[in-house]
Amino acid sequence: MISDDWYVIAAILLLALCSVITRSTYMLFGHLMPLPDRVRSALRYAPLAALTAIIVPEILPWHAQHGPMLDLKLVAAVVSIWVYQRTRSALLLIISGMLALWLMRWVVTLFG
Amino acid sequence: MTFLVVLKLTPYCNKAIALQYVLIHQHFSRRYSRSSGAILTDTSPLPDQHALSVRAQRLCAMRQGAHALLPGLLALSVWGVVTGVAMVKSGLTEHMAVLMTLLVYAGSAQLTSLPLIMAGAPLWLIFVAGLVVNLRFVIFAAALHPFFKNMSWPKRLLMGYLSVDVAFVVFMPRFTDAPKKGTLEQHWFYLGSILSSWMVWQLTSLLGIALGSFVPTSWSLDFAAVLALIAMMMPLVSNKPILVSIFTAGVVAWLTQPWPLRLGLIAAVLAGSAAGMWAERVFRKGRI
Numbered sequence: 001m002i003s004d005d006w007y008v009i010a011a012i013l014l015l016a017l018c019s020v021i022t023r024s025t026y027m028l029f030g031h032l033m034p035l036p037d038r039v040r041s042a043l044r045y046a047p048l049a050a051l052t053a054i055i056v057p058e059i060l061p062w063h064a065q066h067g068p069m070l071d072l073k074l075v076a077a078v079v080s081i082w083v084y085q086r087t088r089s090a091l092l093l094i095i096s097g098m099l100a101l102w103l104m105r106w107v108v109t110l111f112g
Numbered sequence: 113m114t115f116l117v118v119l120k121l122t123p124y125c126n127k128a129i130a131l132q133y134v135l136i137h138q139h140f141s142r143r144y145s146r147s148s149g150a151i152l153t154d155t156s157p158l159p160d161q162h163a164l165s166v167r168a169q170r171l172c173a174m175r176q177g178a179h180a181l182l183p184g185l186l187a188l189s190v191w192g193v194v195t196g197v198a199m200v201k202s203g204l205t206e207h208m209a210v211l212m213t214l215l216v217y218a219g220s221a222q223l224t225s226l227p228l229i230m231a232g233a234p235l236w237l238i239f240v241a242g243l244v245v246n247l248r249f250v251i252f253a254a255a256l257h258p259f260f261k262n263m264s265w266p267k268r269l270l271m272g273y274l275s276v277d278v279a280f281v282v283f284m285p286r287f288t289d290a291p292k293k294g295t296l297e298q299h300w301f302y303l304g305s306i307l308s309s310w311m312v313w314q315l316t317s318l319l320g321i322a323l324g325s326f327v328p329t330s331w332s333l334d335f336a337a338v339l340a341l342i343a344m345m346m347p348l349v350s351n352k353p354i355l356v357s358i359f360t361a362g363v364v365a366w367l368t369q370p371w372p373l374r375l376g377l378i379a380a381v382l383a384g385s386a387a388g389m390w391a392e393r394v395f396r397k398g399r400i
Binding site: 005007008009010011012013014015016017018019020021022023024025026027028030031035038040041042043044045046047048049050051052053054055056057058059060061062068073076077080081084090091093094097098101102 | 187190191194204205208211212215216217218220221222223224225227229232235238239241242243244245246247248249250251252253254256257260261265268269271272273274275331332333335336338339340341342343344345346348349353354357358360361362364365366369370374376377380381383384385387388389392
């Protein structure tokens with residue numbers, strides 16, 4: 001649990017500001033700033049790159065002492081992506097990923 | 113004559129009387145026109161009738177907007193529950209989670225910020241990460257702007273703030289080729305979509321927050337948040353430059369993990385964007 005409430009409140013307020021800036025600025029001042037094509041294409045890649053950068057450390061973590069290591073979450077993520085490729089369903093992706101993680105942990109506790 | 117005296121004595125009633133007069137007049141003229149429409153040439157709509165039809169049009173467009181969104185709302189509610197659970201499970205108190213849901217109203221930015229907040233990353237990095245993840249809304253707003261530029265700025269601010277992916281996805285194909293942009297129908301259609309999304313999102317998020325406090329941590333439901341982010345990315349991975357961009361960002365994010373304060377995020381975004389643009393140029397040249 002986090003003890004530092006003000007830190008969290010400040011983070012929440014800043015994120016709310018993010019929502020307003022990204023969604024409303026163009027609505028308010030769009031007539032003043034046409035979007036160049038180069039910027040437009042860069043904007044297409046940045047969000048996916050950021051999401052990747054958030055996901056990768058969660059499923060492929062580096063341990064403080066041991067360096068990079070394998071995590072069962074990586075396998076679960078691969079399974080969920082495979083299920084999505086078959087079904088095209090976001091819901092099934094989430095369900096299968098969770099089930100795969102629980103199943104593998106259970107197997108590991110059986111043999112460990 | 114007595115009528116006039118009353119009018120003089122009570123000047124403050126003028127408005128009410130004038131209104132009554134208009135109503136009576138309309139009542140009679142309507143009856144008259146119905147009985148002998150051929151004689152009455154003035155068939156312009158009456159003020160209250162007109163107002164009613166505008167309201168009916170608005171309601172109709174709003175209902176259409178909400179209806180067109182139904183499949184999106186299903187996805188949104190799953191996403192809302194997952195986000196609610198994830199916020200509580202990753203260590204936010206319930207109060208903070210509720211505050212975050214109500215103010216931020218952006219699932220991907222919320223889920224992105226959770227690991228950063230847990231790691232105690234500096235506030236500016238959380239802000240920058242939130243901006244980057246929300247960048248897609250800049251493109252949405254640029255595309256939506258022509259439809260809303262005739263509105264007053266407070267309304268545009270509100271319409272922008274309440275914009276969500278699903279509403280945009282439903283709105284654009286429907287109205288891109290509309291001959292006239294900024295019509296009543298378009299405004300209220302969009303409003304119907306974003307208001308129903310807002311309600312569904314907030315209700316399901318609160319449900320998730322309530323659920324999150326009952327579910328034991330050992331279930332690691334915070335992993336559902338990571339899966340939800342993957343689910344969000346999957347439909348967007350549509351061509352080779354995007355794959356190249358994601359792969360580059362992933363490798364950089366993996367290699368830069370020992371960096372303090374999760375600053376590797378910035379490096380990964382820069383590398384990923386650059387790689388995507390480079391790949392776009394290379395693949396286009398190759399094709400021509």
